[in-house]
Amino acid sequence: MTSERYGIDLLVIGAGVIGAAVAHHAAATGMRVTVVDRQGVAGGSTGAGEGNLLVSDKTPGPELDLAILSSRLWSDLAAEVGGFEYETKGGLVVTSRADTVDGLRDLVAGQRRSGVTATEVDDVAQLEPHLRDGIRAAVHYPQDAQVMPALAAARLLDHPNIAVHTGVTVTGAVTSHRGRMVGVVTSQGQYSCGNVVVAAGAATGQLSTVLGAPIPITPRRGVVLVTAAMPPLVRHKVYTADYLADVASDDDALQTSPVVEGTPAGPILIGASRERVGFERSRTQPVWRRLAAGAVDLFPVLREVPVIRAYSGFRPFSPDHLPVIGPDDRLPGLWHASGHEGAGVGLAAGTGRVLTQAILGELTDVDLAAFSPARFEEAR
Template identity: 55%
Template sequence: MPKRHSLDAVIIGAGVVGAACAFYAARSGLSVAVVDRGPVAGGTTGAGEGNLLVSDKEAGPELDLALLSTRLWRELAGELPDTEYEPKGGLVVAPDETTLKALRTYAEGQRAAGVEHAEVTADRLHDLEPHLAPGLAGAFHYPQDAQVQPAKAAARLLAASGAEVHLGEQVTEILTDATGAVRGVRTPRRELLAPAVVNAAGTWGGEIARLAGTHLPVLPRRGFVLVTEPLPRVVRHKVYAADYVADVASDSASLQSSAVVEGTPSGPVLIGATRERVGFDRTLSTEALRRLAAQAQALFPVLAQVDVQRVYHGFRPYLPDHLPAIGADLRVPGLHHACGHEGAGIGLAPGTGAIVAARLAGTEPPMDPAPFRPDRDFGEETEA
């Protein structure tokens, strides 16, 4: 006989977004359970670099969510031990004057939204990053950019929530009552009963939506990361070329790459990021790795003599309009979504969790969630 539990909400997904939803829901006085088909941070979270970025977002709702989350991450860093939170700042570099001029316009739009930045002239670049390649036109420094170790962050949030956690259990059914309203979930081992279910299943968010009898067009977008041998701190900030911003916003299904290079407290340098829509194909792409290595070396020639010790990859949960789905799904009473953040889920997790928790508790959310409505028109695509 399956075990039954009475809860305020069941959260599907033990990645950083699901963990943040559990954390803030518990802070609102709610009783929650978290269920995941795998381990904590076993999906997109565990394959991420831990980016907490405002620099790569233009003025709009995603940037507003990033700024809220940036503030909340700072607060969490003082509460949660061992997340490797590092407010290192970001440096967006321009190879030529035309690109630098475009960066100025882009940065001014961000400033009006509350983003801090400062232009760095070519003659001052090496004060910030001594090993940068010569000949760059300049850069913009973003002090609000930061980093965490994503798997640790998810685990610490989940532990601090005090939530009931069920790992290695795939949700096989969303339970509903005679009116069609959610009343919990079923796994092969148990039923978890609650008047609210939160879909924080990342790249499987579309599958969970289908179980609930609705539609969310989440697609996986594959990305690779290179990890070097441990080094002295040769890269001080999160450094990337200006074309990374365009790659993030692109709708292309084909392989795109723009190196994001950063040191870590433990020594290795992380080099991302590629993007391509190939379904859940886990095949190693030598072309993707070659491009990343060449682009990283172009930014930091010193890396040409450094060994890559390992490569990992994951799948970002992509929605066609590049905004996550956050909040109540009006098509299915009691169903909430917190997925589709693509490569920004780690950075956007606290703000997402705070919005979802407010909706669950019936309180005022910390920002207007309307742009993230799960039942909006996504301008849908089909998988390439």
């Protein structure tokens, strides 16, 4: 729903890749969109992400359906918008443990039924010559891709119907006498609008509380190591089957599993870690050691490759591991697009499309029932 009496049809809070994708899809329909962020474009989770566009790490269900839609839309955006290093490198999931082979194959069978292309590889050295010996099973996912996430957010926001205001902190909601949200109060004054979307990533829990409609999104820290630029050593995004269990885990303690991928510029990115430590950025040295050891175990050739830097970021963690996408029934006019955890970049294009469709009252490409913010109220 939009209204001519508002100068802004849609106000998006958050200039990360999710907010940018929502803004882009809405602007493409003719809506006048303003995006506000307390930092800058890609200043939060997006700027600390690896830019993965994955279907390989999703189990069959609504999130995988959204990932498949997003995969197609990212390809379309690369052709239409471009400029964000879209790379169709493909993914490779491997295991050297006999006790995980059957589980991996069962997952693959379910993913194929959902529309994922996945091929078990007999001679893994043909795809990754430097991979360790002793791999018992490997699955290639050609749909997996990668973008440079900060560039992607910036390019999606570069639209004539989008205004971006940074350094703006939202401090409250503006509601009509009928209880509908019609704007926000900020550090830079009041914004009036037809609808508001919260796409604030790991800060969503705090922001939604300020707006009077709390959503239980909390930060989950991840750390990435970056090596010096190298000749091509790693051709795909390569990770172990243990990574799938870590993604689905609710454990607060540190978990690491090897995830290794090359980049067009030459550096190799090494992950992945997950831990619940609030917004604490320090004390990550133990994580560095575990990530480096896991990467060397997977690719022994990396033993002599220098790590030139490390950085941390905060994934927006949702209690049931599903994103929050849709209207907030407690405050009409308020919409949510958050809680994607480590899949935000990959799911952004689809999230932007389906949320725009919902705001316009159209049939959505993916059923949003599983992503509804109301599920948390029902659980309470």
